[in-house]
Amino acid sequence: MQLGAMQMLIKTFHKYSGKEGDKYTLSRSELKELLLEELGKTQAQTTVEKVMNDLDANNDGEVDFTEFIILMGALTVACNDFFLEQKREGGRS
Incomplete structure (x- = not known):
């Protein structure tokens, strides 16, 4: 991962953390x-609740940076799988 990508993850986390x-x-x-x-998603409250519950490994009602990075990793894997599948389907046409 490039330094710029890591900086973006850290800055994004801290842009929202600590407001409360x-x-x-x-x-x-x-x-x-x-x-x-x-x-850019219009997530329903239930989706946010599920993500929060899945990420909050220590059940303290908050997501720390480590727990946040788990989400970013899972999203990256999901996006990679999606794009690989799209590429395979495009090759079949």
Whole structure:
């Protein structure tokens, strides 16, 4: 991963963390804001709740940077799988 990509992940996390409570974690509402604004998705509240529950490994009601990176890794893998499948399907035509 290039340094620029890592810097972007760190800056994005800290852009939203600390608006409420601990400046080094994302609250439920901060995570929702990050997902809605940065991923450009119009996520339903239930989706945000599921993501929060899946990421909050220590059940403290907040997502720290380590837990956030797990989400980014999972999204990267999912996107890679999607693009590989699209490439394979395009090759069959």
